[in-house]
Amino acid sequence: MDFYLKENGMRAELPYGEIDISGNEDYGYRPFQLMVASIAGCSASVFRKILEKQRTEIADLQVHAEVERNPEEANRIEKITLKYTVKGRQLDPEKLYKNMEIARKNCSMIRSVEGSITIEEHIDTVELS
Template identity: 70%
Template sequence: MDFYLKENGMQVELEYGSLDVSGNEDYGFRPFQLMIASIAGCSGSVLRKILSKQRIKYEDLSINAEVERNPKEANRIERVVLYYAIKGYHLDPDKLSKNLALARKNCSMIRSVEDSIKIEEHLETIELSQ
């Protein structure tokens, strides 16, 4: 990837378009937003793949991320709490928890940062009525 300096940040051209990165949200995505999006996006994609391979049917999967930063250390990301909500019929919470643990082991973004950022995961199953 080739990043180019702009007046208010950096820009990179990618397959799906250009990505603007800036410390100021008026000019692009903030670096910490991209970091959290990478962690949640990777984990969610791996989990979805596992659920698909196991033929586990669900209606919706969402992830909410809470971020704890340390302003005394350059606003360093210290903790990320991921809240997964899976909606569906006849969901098995124990099996889904095991799948989430497997997704964590296979998510390259979590594995890349887990020694420097505390990553916590919580799973909520929402049983839909037919």
């Protein structure tokens, strides 16, 4: 990846498109947002693949991330809580949590920050009729 200086931050040109990065939301994505998005996106993608392999059909999967930062240490990310909402039919919460554990072990982004950022996951299910 290559990054280029711009007036209020940096720009990266990636195969999918350009991304602007800045400490000011008016000029691009903030670095902490990209880190949280990487962790949530990786976790959700791996979780979804595992559900597909297990033949667990879902209608929708959403993730809400809550972030705790430490202003005493350069606003360091200390904890990310990922709250999953899984919509489907005949969902087994116990099986979903077991699959979440497998996903956690196979998510490169979570594995990369283990020991420095606490990651918690919670699953809510919405049963469709």
